[in-house]
Amino acid sequence: MAVLARAPYFEGLSETELDGIDRRMQTRSWEAGDHLYRAGDRATALHVVAEGRVKLSQTTADGTETVTDILVPGELLGAMDSVGEPIHRQSASALVGTCTLRISQAEFREVLASVPGVALKVLDDVAGQLVRARSDIGGQVTETVPQRTAIALLRLADKLGVDRGAEGIVLEVPLSRADLAGLARSTPESVSRVMSRWKKEGSIDSGRRWTAILDRGRLEDEASGNARSPRP
Numbered sequence: 207m208a209v210l211a212r213a214p215y216f217e218g219l220s221e222t223e224l225d226g227i228d229r230r231m232q233t234r235s236w237e238a239g240d241h242l243y244r245a246g247d248r249a250t251a252l253h254v255v256a257e258g259r260v261k262l263s264q265t266t267a268d269g270t271e272t273v274t275d276i277l278v279p280g281e282l283l284g285a286m287d288s289v290g291e292p293i294h295r296q297s298a299s300a301l302v303g304t305c306t307l308r309i310s311q312a313e314f315r316e317v318l319a320s321v322p323g324v325a326l327k328v329l330d331d332v333a334g335q336l337v338r339a340r341s342d343i344g345g346q347v348t349e350t351v352p353q354r355t356a357i358a359l360l361r362l363a364d365k366l367g368v369d370r371g372a373e374g375i376v377l378e379v380p381l382s383r384a385d386l387a388g389l390a391r392s393t394p395e396s397v398s399r400v401m402s403r404w405k406k407e408g409s410i411d412s413g414r415r416w417t418a419i420l421d422r423g424r425l426e427d428e429a430s431g432n433a434r435s436p437r438p
Contacts, residue, residue: 207221207224207225207228209254209255209256209279209280209307210224210227210228210231210254210307211224212279212280213254213280213281213282214281214282214327214331215282215324215327215328215331216324217327218323219321219323219324223321223323226317226320226321227309227317227321227324228307230309230310230313230314230316230317231254231307231308231309232307232308232309233256233305233306233307233308234253234305234306234307234308235303235304235305236258236300236303236304236305236306237300237303238300238301238302238303238304239299239300240299240300240304241297241298241299242260242283242284242298242299242300242306243284243294243297243298244294244297245264245265245293245294245295245296245297246293246294247293247294248292248293248294249284249285249286249287249291249292249293249294250286250310250311251284251286251308251309251310251311251314252282252283252284252285252286252308252309252314253282253283253284253298253306253307253308254280254281254282254306254307254309255277255278255279255280255281255282255283255304255305255306256279256305256306256307257279257303257304257305258279258300258301258302258303258304258305259276259277259278259300259301259302259304259366259379260276260277260281260283260298260299260300260301260304260306261273261275261276261277261298261299261300261301261385262274262275262276262277262283262296262297262298263296263297263298263299263388264295264296264297264388265297270384271297271384271388272384272385272387272388273384273385273386273388273389274296274388274389275389276301276362276365276366276379276389278365278366283298284298286311286314287311301379301380349431350431351390351392351396351397351400352400352428353428353429353431354390354391354392355386355390355392355397355400355401355428356425356426356428356429357390357429358386358389358390359377359386359410359417359419359425360419360422360425360426360429361389362377362379362381362389363375363377363419363422366378366379367419370418373418374410374411374418374419374420375418375419375422376416376417376418377416377417377418377419378415378416379415379416379417380414380415381417382394383397383398383401386401404424404425407421407424408420408421409421409424409425410425
């Protein structure tokens with residue numbers, strides 16, 4: 207119930223409404239690396255992340271897998287005809303041991319019919335996706351690689367980051383340069399150059415399975431297009 211209450215479609219619903227949705231949910235467990243679904247699979251259900259982390263990814267024309275998002279507890283994933291997506295456009299896999307709540311298309315249609323608040327949020331979400339799609343197309347042309355990389359890191363920091371004081375805001379996820387390049391809509395080579403420069407400046411630090419943001423203000427300036435000199 208607590209997880210459902212944080213999910214965008216169900217946030218703000220009454221306990222009675224949440225209970226009705228909860229009764230329609232099935233619990234599923236996934237080991238790290240397991241696929242919840244693959245791109246091209248028929249879309250028949252929605253999932254809510256209850257525990258763990260889920261990676262969304264796409265495969266490019268040359269066969270390279272690129273990460274498009276990392277989801278945390280309370281976030282929704284999946285698709286179905288009810289929201290205009292008959293097949294999955296991306297693949298979803300567990301980054302770590304993960305638990306999800308799953309609702310089938312038939313059960314979700316019943317929720318849409320019985321809980322108007324959910325139907326309105328789904329409509330808002332579909333409209334928002336169209337706006338973001340147009341924005342991404344424009345952003346690909348107008349934003350620089352450092353801007354997009356900074357935006358991706360800050361978004362991850364807000365979702366996954368742990369503030370450890372002098373050690374910075376730490377992202378304890380296995381995030382390769384190729385993964386970050388996918389999130390930043392760039393190439394691994396370009397993102398590596400940006401990350402190496404920021405690391406040399408002292409704005410970030412990184413290891414095999416973690417990344418730390420040491421100067422958030424620097425990245426915020428970069429994301430806004432007002433890059434300043436690194437801290438002394």
